[in-house]
Amino acid sequence: MASRELEVVHAPQLELPAPAGPLSTLLDRLIGPFRRGKTPDHQPAMGFYTDTTVCIGCKACEVACKQWNQLPADGFGWTGNSYDNTGELSATSWRHVKFVEQFADQQAPTGFPGQTHEGRWLMMSDVCKHCVAAPCQQACPTGAIIYNEFANVYIQPDICNGCAYCVAACPFGVITRSNFSGHAHKCTLCYDRQKDGLVPACAKACPTESIQFGPIDEMRERARRRMEELHGRGVAGAHLYGDAATETYAELHSFYLLVDRPEIYGLPESPFNPWLSMSGDYLRTTIAGVITLAVPLAAFLLWGG
């Protein structure tokens, strides 16, 4: 265990005050949820740079995420698509290592022009992109999705009402509603670990440093240096995805170094914000809610008396 982790393990635990009596406990339970705690101090924006060129597909990141966050296994069914049996991100899989198998004869229609090679595997550890202008956060009607002090997108499950508007709004298919809790779930960027000065579990577990974590400006500089290095070594297709804003989408606080087109990795070439086209959904829900209340009320007024 690294020294910082040992320090945290041995740190004195917070002692909760003993309840003062049944009435005060009841009042505390009624009023407590509405009390505003102290707003945490603003911290430098933190995020991930994932260098897919060194990912070996070991899935240590997936396992570390499940272990740290105590997420259940999703079963062991083979998808038939690849050696990957996780399939996709879900409410219980907050990391998913994609295996993309390319045969030499498949390369011509998909790869970058002028780039030829023998068959190859592309591997990419997918996760929430922690978008700087996150459509999931914009779509959430209850304020359950927030930006925390590290500028990461964080879901507060106790405020989530399970409407799934965030699911519809995410252009990367990241966020998912749990069939068990009914709440939306996704990567927290290990908010709990960050608050203790620890590296997220997935980045810590990655044996090849494919997943790198730190202040996002530093990550961008490091990624650009690596891209130039790869260009110098003849990997012409190396490029960064999400490190900067595009015409249609904000930059990502979890961005990638790729060597083929984004679609090959299952990423949209030009992501856009679906929330901008969701006003009709809100209108339909509001109308349905009004009708649901109005019909029984009218029935009661007409025939109830």
Ligand code: SF4
């Ligand atoms: S990737 Fe999707 S779930 Fe993650 S912050 Fe962006 S919109 Fe939200």
Ligand code: SF4
């Ligand atoms: S940052 Fe934490 S929650 Fe997010 S994928 Fe990594 S281990 Fe899982």
Ligand code: SF4
């Ligand atoms: S732990 Fe690192 S090398 Fe292994 S699959 Fe995840 S990103 Fe790739």
